[in-house]
Structure formats: C-alpha cells, structure tokens
Amino acid sequence: MLRVSNKGRAIPESPIRKLVPYAEAAKKRGTEIFYLNIGQPDIKTPKVALDAVRNIDMEVLEYSTSNGSEQYRDKLVAYYKKHRINITNEQILVTTGGSEALYFTIASITDPQDEIIIPEPFYANYTSFSIAAGVKVVPINTSMEDGFALPKVNEFEALITPRTRAILICNPGNPTGTLYSKQEIRELKKLVVKYNLFLIADEVYREFVYTDEGHYSIMEEKGMDMNAIMIDSTSKRYSMCGARIGCVISKNPELISTVMKMAQSRLCPPTIAQIAAEAALDTPQSYFDEVKEEYIGRRNVIITELTKIEGVHVVKPNGAFYCLADLPVKNAEDFARWMLESYDNNGQTVMVAPASGFYSTPNIAQNQIRIAYVLEKEKLIRAVEILKDGLIKYSNSIALNQ
Numbered sequence: 001m002l003r004v005s006n007k008g009r010a011i012p013e014s015p016i017r018k019l020v021p022y023a024e025a026a027k028k029r030g031t032e033i034f035y036l037n038i039g040q041p042d043i044k045t046p047k048v049a050l051d052a053v054r055n056i057d058m059e060v061l062e063y064s065t066s067n068g069s070e071q072y073r074d075k076l077v078a079y080y081k082k083h084r085i086n087i088t089n090e091q092i093l094v095t096t097g098g099s100e101a102l103y104f105t106i107a108s109i110t111d112p113q114d115e116i117i118i119p120e121p122f123y124a125n126y127t128s129f130s131i132a133a134g135v136k137v138v139p140i141n142t143s144m145e146d147g148f149a150l151p152k153v154n155e156f157e158a159l160i161t162p163r164t165r166a167i168l169i170c171n172p173g174n175p176t177g178t179l180y181s182k183q184e185i186r187e188l189k190k191l192v193v194k195y196n197l198f199l200i201a202d203e204v205y206r207e208f209v210y211t212d213e214g215h216y217s218i219m220e221e222k223g224m225d226m227n228a229i230m231i232d233s234t235s236k237r238y239s240m241c242g243a244r245i246g247c248v249i250s251k252n253p254e255l256i257s258t259v260m261k262m263a264q265s266r267l268c269p270p271t272i273a274q275i276a277a278e279a280a281l282d283t284p285q286s287y288f289d290e291v292k293e294e295y296i297g298r299r300n301v302i303i304t305e306l307t308k309i310e311g312v313h314v315v316k317p318n319g320a321f322y323c324l325a326d327l328p329v330k331n332a333e334d335f336a337r338w339m340l341e342s343y344d345n346n347g348q349t350v351m352v353a354p355a356s357g358f359y360s361t362p363n364i365a366q367n368q369i370r371i372a373y374v375l376e377k378e379k380l381i382r383a384v385e386i387l388k389d390g391l392i393k394y395s396n397s398i399a400l401n402q
Contacts, residue, residue, distance in 0.1 A: 011128045015333075015357025015370070022340035023351050031344045034383035037336075037353040039174070039321065039372045041239040043291055045280075049238060052279030053272060064271050066263040068094020068247070072278040076247065079281050083206070085219040091251050093259050094269045098204050098233030098246035103129040105229055105248055106166075108258040109198050110135045115163045116200075117156060121148075121324065121358035121365065123174045123202065138164070139360040144326060147315050148176040150184045153191055166198035166229075167191070172205045172215070175324055175358045175370040177299075177317020179209060182216040189218075192227045198255075199224065204233040204246070205320040207288055210296050215319070225251040236321075238280040243273040295321050295373070298380060302373040305384035309391065324355055324368050328391065332356070332369045335394050343393060345386045352387075 016038050023033055067073070073089035080087055095101040102125070106116065112134030118126055120139040130137045138159050142148040156167065167188060171180045192199045201218040209215045218228045233246035248259050299317060306314045311328030329335045333354035343349055355368035373380055 007131050007134065011131050012124070012357060014128075015124050015353045015355070018357075019337055019340060019351065019354075022337055026340045026344075026349060030347065032348045033340070034348065034350045034375060034379060034386065036371045036373070036375070036383055037351045039236065039374060040241055041236065041321070041374045042376065043239045043294070045239045046283040046287055048282050049240060049243075049276045049280040053276050056272065056275060061271055064094075064268045064274060066266075066268050067260055068092070068269055069271075069274055069278070072274050075278055075281045080219070080249075083215075083217065085217055085249075087219065087249060087251065091249060091256060093248045093256055093263060094274065095246045095248060095263070096266070096269050097244040098202065098231055098235065099125060099129075100266075101231045101233070101246040101248045102126070102200075102202065103132065104259045104262045105200060105231065105255075106130060106135060107133045107262065108255060109229075110165045113163060114165045115161060116166045116168050117159050117164060118168045118360070119148075119150060120360055121175055121355060122168075122360075123170055124357045126168060127360060135165075136163075137360045141361060141364075142176070142178075144313060144315055144324065148173065148178040148324075150178075150180055150188075153187050156188075156191055160195055160197075164195070164197060166200050168200040168202070170202040170205075171218075172209060172317075172319025173322075174202075174205065174320055175322045175353075175355065176315070177320045177322050179211060179213075179215070179318040181213065185216055185218055185221055189221050189224045189227075193224055197227065198229055199227050200229045200231065202231045204231065204236055206232075207237045208292065208295055208321055209319045210292070210299065211318050219249060219251075227252075229255060234277045234280060238277075238283060240276065240280065243270075243276050245269060245273045245277040298373045298375075298377055299323075301377045301380050302371060302384065305381055306371075309384070309388045311391075321374055322370055322372050324358075324365075324370055327367050327369060329367055329394065332367050335391075336369065338394055338397070339387075339390050342397075343390050345389050348382070348386055350383050350386050350390065 073092045115136045115138045117138045140151050206215045219230050230249040235241040303316050313326040317323050336352050352369040355370045356365050
C-alpha cells in the first residue's frame with residue numbers, strides 16, 4: 001500500500017492558510033472579506049524595487065551564485081552596518097525567502113531527534129521546518145497575563161538536555177508583537193555560551209519597532225560569534241512578500257559552509273527577485289519612517305477597538321504588526337470557520353487565524369486568534385465591528401444548538 005511519510009503526515013496545516021477554502025467559497029458567494037489572517041502588508045512596495053524589475057535588460061536569465069549575488073551581498077553589508085551590525089559578505093547567504101533560511105539553518109545544526117527550545121506562541125512554520133528536519137520542538141510557554149515576556153533564564157535552563165542544539169526566538173515576535181530587550185538578549189547569550197548552543201534569531205520585523213529603546217540584534221552582542229545565527233527577509237520590510245528573498249547571517253564559518261551545501265543543492269535564489277531586493281536597499285529612510293508611523297496608528301486603532309468588545313482580551317504589541325486576542329468562545333477555529341461559512345454583515349465578513357496553531361503544546365489557547373493589522377485604519381475599525389457582531393451571532397447559534 002502506498003503511503004506518504006510519517007513526518008509528512010505529522011506536519012500541521014498552517015493556521016494562517018488552512019481556512020482559505022472557506023474564504024474562497026465566501027468570495028464566490030459575493031461576500032467581501034477583511035483579511036486579518038495573514039501578514040500581507042497593503043503598504044506599497046518601494047518604487048525603486050519595482051522599477052529595477054521593469055527595467056531589466058538581459059538576454060539570458062542566468063543562475064546567480066548559490067549564496068546570492070556578490071553585488072547584493074555587498075549592499076547588504078552596508079545596510080547592516082547602518083544598524084550596528086558589522087559583517088562581511090562571506091557571512092551572508094541569500095535564500096529563497098526567510099522560510100528557506102530557517103529550514104536550512106535548522107537542518108544544518110541538528111540531527112534527527114535533537115531538540116530546539118522555542119518560546120511559544122511562535123511562528124507556526126517553525127514546527128513544520130523542525131518536523132521536516134526530524135527535530136523535536138521543546139516549547140517554553142509565555143502568557144498573555146505578563147505580556148508574553150521572555151521566560152527567565154532558569155526556566156530555559158531547566159529544559160536543556162544533551163539533545164538540545166539551539167534556542168530559537170523571533171524578535172520582534174510573530175504572532176505576539178513582543179520585543180525583547182538588550183538585557184534579555186544578553187541573558188540568552190550567557191546561556192547559549194555556557195551550554196555551547198546556537199541562538200537563532202528571526203529578525204524579519206526589525207523595522208517595525210514602536211518603543212524608544214528600539215531593536216537590539218543578536219549580531220550586535222559581542223562574545224557569541226560562533227553561537228549567533230540571524231534570519232532576515234525582504235518580505236515585510238519592503239512589502240515584497242512575493243519576492244521570496246531572505247538570508248542566513250552568521251560569523252560561524254562552519255555553519256555558513258554547511259548551509260552553503262544545502263544552497264548548492266537548490267542551485268540559487270531567484271535572480272529577478274535578487275535584482276528587486278538589491279534595488280530595495282536604496283529605499284530612503286523616509287519610507288520606513290512613514291510606514292512605522294502608519295503601523296503605530298493601526299496598532300492603536302486595533303487595540304482600542306478590540307478592548308471595547310466584552311470578553312475580549314489583548315496585549316498591546318511593541319513590534320511587528322500582529323496581536324493575539326482572547327475571545328469569549330471555546331473554539332476559535334470553529335468560530336473563524338463559521339465567520340466565513342455561515343455569517344456575513346451587510347455582505348462582509350472577517351478572516352482571522354486561529355492561534356492554537358502557533359503553539360506546540362496541545363490543547364491550549366483554543367480561544368485565541370491572531371490578528372494581522374495590515375489594513376487601513378478605517379477597514380480595521382469596520383473589521384472589528386464585524387467581529388463584535390459575529391461573536392454575538394455565533395454565541396446565539398451555539399446556544400440554540402445545545
């Protein structure tokens with residue numbers, strides 16, 4: 001009997017995309033959907049990047065080198081230097097999106113049955129990449145009650161075993177919007193150095209920080225050059241999710257050479273997308289200042305409107321463009337599906353991501369959703385208005401069916 005692999009069956013569906021068939025069916029019925037489920041910014045991609053693609057003058061669309069074009073990596077060196085990160089182009093490996101960067105990294109530092117400690121909730125695909133690599137995710141829980149703060153070092157230390165290979169963080173966080181401080185990074189540094197572990201930091205939301213303290217990269221911290229691995233991407237920074245250009249950055253030469261072997265096996269990152277990403281590095285600072293101001297406004301609107309709904313609890317994020325919300329329902333996934341399948345408000349509804357898929361620990365956060373506040377403020381206000389009405393109607397329908 002033919003069958004797929006056990007690890008293939010074990011990989012969970014994406015909480016961000018699993019309800020897409022219901023959304024497609026709703027669209028065919030003529031329902032307008034406010035998409036709060038996915039971090040697809042509506043901010044315009046920088047014109048300089050799009051113009052670079054429009055003006056391509058080549059007769060052959062060639063491979064680039066497996067680690068990405070040298071010209072692009074040189075420009076990345078200059079970009080990171082502006083952010084107090086001093087690296088060489090040999091310490092950068094360009095990937096097909098941040099997702100490939102994460103998978104290559106996990107596969108390069110672990111053997112089957114090894115372990116990676118990750119504060120949960122976390123980006124759902126960390127689970128998928130780990131399962132694909134045969135790795136066990138060891139979650140360390142954070143809670144809404146304390147703002148999803150990073151757990152204490154002794155809590156991490158209690159989870160370290162002979163099979164532990166790394167700690168993985170997302171800073172600022174997806175799905176929580178939590179921003180880790182310089183002191184927290186330094187506490188993790190002490191731990192990974194003490195136990196000879198890697199510290200992987202997914203820093204793709206570094207431009208979306210809403211505190212005076214700002215973002216502190218693990219690559220700024222001295223004393224762990226061999227331990228630190230940074231993951232980055234153009235997707236959110238330049239509103240270029242479709243370009244699929246990311247990178248792995250590390251000063252550990254053995255790590256980079258190992259990732260390079262994996263990169264060679266997929267030949268190269270996409271050439272045209274690299275051209276766009278290289279041009280995007282010329283985006284003026286004014287673009288980021290405007291985008292940051294816009295997202296601060298959107299964050300404030302979504303938090304203000306959500307807290308007006310009885311029974312809804314939410315933490316104000318300090319980075320990225322996501323928040324987690326507790327809803328007055330037992331099963332947020334059932335509610336999210338019902339909103340697409342059985343509900344509309346004057347021909348409109350909302351799509352959200354059930355948050356249980358962002359946890360590795362089973363059967364928790366069943367009443368949580370992740371919201372991506374990537375729409376204009378007026379649309380966010382309307383979306384929360386629909387959400388509020390939907391919660392009332394859903395509760396009534398549950399009561400009628402009991």
